[in-house]
Amino acid sequence: MEITVTLITGRTAEQGVGKEIGKPSERYQRNVNYILLNPRDAERIGVEEGEAVEVSTLHGSTRVWCKLSEDVEVGVAFIPLGPWANRLFDPETHGTGIPSVKGVEAEIRRAEGEPPTLEELLRELKG
């Protein structure tokens, strides 16, 4: 079972606090490695708070932890800016310099296995 959502990215205060401690810090990683889903959407794909989900767009996919909140409506999901979210976005800027990172269609399903760690993301980047 998978659902299609409109993905919104953004900053959060906790991401800011973690970032200023340092990118390698546990607090930074904890605050960017998640997606916020409406509880009813989570129920449809059979995941609970703290379980891993697979998020895919036309441009890539990533695994992150699931958090639940009524702050996002059904059909919308929020993911903080960071190295996990970045794997989902099209680098095409349509002549503006800025990629589309808000309002992107994504599919979400229950994940097999845990999200990658920051080290694993770095290793993959290095190729």
Add this chain to the structure above:
Amino acid sequence: MPVYRSVVCPFCGCLCDDLEVTVEDNRIIKVRNGCAISTSKLLHHHENRVERPLIDGKPATLEEAVEEAAEILGSARRPLIYGLSSTECGAIAKAIELAELIGGVVDNTASVCHGPTILALQTLGESKCTLGTVRNRADLIIYWGCNPLEAHLRHLTRYSAMARGLYTSGGRKDRYVVAVDVRETRMKRVADLFVKVKPGGDYELLSALRAVVRGYSLDIDEVSGVPRDVIIELAERMKKSRFGAIFFGLGLTQSEGRHMNIEAAIGLVADLNHHTKFVLIPMRGHYNVAGANTVTTWQTGYPYAVDFSRGYPRYNPGEYTAVDLLSRGEADAALIIASDPMAHLPYKAARRLAEIPTIVLDPKRSMTSIISRVVIPTAAAGIEAEGTAYRMDGIPIRLKKLLEPPEGVLPDVEVLSLIIEEVMR
């Protein structure tokens, strides 16, 4: 125990200048008046530091690292210099000098945040004022596609919704506050009116507001998920306000429409100025991203995305912007200053950065510094080095030096000067 007063916070575009910082044994031990992020930055600035210059992950002297950086940049065909929004203006000026010298491209992080705002302002102009004027006069404040409770934590209390000013001595109760967003953020609790717009529907909603302000009637029930009555009431409220301000964020610049959304917002504000006083102010993120645009404009005539490959500056967002230059595989070397593009650019662009020789100047370890060929630690501007930064409303403010940097660690501007000397040698 020295206590520094009126310290300027080097985190976001608010540049709050009322912090009190207590220092003991060259370590910050207490911060007063700072927001959660500011306090985190100041209290933890010594953690996760880049301890020494590195070449290919191995310790090197500063001289060796500068020599290697100059060799990489001097021999590259299409070098990119990028970042610059979290350092002071002197370093930005030096980075542009270096870009000209090596015939490279210089871009700053505005290209992935308020770049579209700049494109729109270049086309239509702007109606703006200082944050102090908003505090003293605004009786209607609209936050559109931004969430100061998450990104500009003291904006509401120092400059806008809750601030008490000359003609707004009642603070929050003297103002009507509106928040427009695609999801119900905590701003809903702050605002008198929360308007939920469908993702990608901002342009239409702004255009509908313009139509009503101009006296046209709406013959449809809703626009972008917002009922007609709400649009008409908001438009009337805007016209009747004494002084209105729209603060807007990446909800407008990073979604469908991009610079067209900002053009619609500028048009709305221009129309409203036929009825009352109205201004539009972008919520700039990094503390000196406005300075990066300002200094780049002084020196090249353009605010970002500047190419020196022909020996004179050319400007073309979409071509000389970092995401495009990297994802096309065009850049063959990069110098990153005070930024972490590996963590924040789309994967394809970050991947290119990992493939090419990259040099990074940063006080702290970041994803970019962990992967880069050459890493040079620098003194943190606003903590270990002085300098000037530009607030989101274009006001320059002098940053203070509170601590001595670690031995042998120089500010960005001095490291860039050494690289320039080495390239010229």
